[in-house]
Amino acid sequence: MSQETPKPSEAATSAWTSIMRARERLLGAIEADLKMAGMPPLAWYDVLWELARSQDGKLRPYEIEERTLLAQYNLSRLLDRLEREGLVWREVFAEDGRGRWVVLSDAGRKLRERMWIVYAKSIDTHIGCKLAENEAKAIAGLLDRFL
Numbered sequence: 851m852s853q854e855t856p857k858p859s860e861a862a863t864s865a866w867t868s869i870m871r872a873r874e875r876l877l878g879a880i881e882a883d884l885k886m887a888g889m890p891p892l893a894w895y896d897v898l899w900e901l902a903r904s905q906d907g908k909l910r911p912y913e914i915e916e917r918t919l920l921a922q923y924n925l926s927r928l929l930d931r932l933e934r935e936g937l938v939w940r941e942v943f944a945e946d947g948r949g950r951w952v953v954l955s956d957a958g959r960k961l962r963e964r965m966w967i968v969y970a971k972s973i974d975t976h977i978g979c980k981l982a983e984n985e986a987k988a989i990a991g992l993l994d995r996f997l
Contacts, residue, residue, distance in 0.1 A: 877892070883968055894965070900914055910950070910952070
């Protein structure tokens with residue numbers, strides 16, 4: 851019994867290639883803008899943003915992992931670094947002495963706000979200035995199908 855290998859259309863393959871190329875180029879440009887401004891990497895922003903928008907400014911590590919694109923092993927190292935920098939701290943989860951909350955500090959909140967100034971300008975420079983509002987909405991709507 852032979853199984854036929856699925857064959858995506860040329861259009862689907864081209865869309866995939868374009869999505870991946872655009873992702874890499876845009877992330878690279880945004881990371882470069884952050885670095886040039888003396889800011890930490892985008893992953894720091896992602897974690898600080900998720901904490902800032904959470905109730906009480908705290909999340910369990912698995913919740914941060916679910917809300918970001920960071921793998922668990924990368925997230926653990928990043929949280930250690932953020933804690934050493936005084937941007938977050940860990941506190942015991944009251945219902946389970948083994949678990950921990952990751953809590954956003956005032957310094958972490960302020961850094962996220964400073965990073966956003968650079969990040970927002972970068973989004974506008976590399977994306978917003980190249981698309982009309984209706985084009986940006988159309989792209990967002992199309993990509994939402996994959997989420």
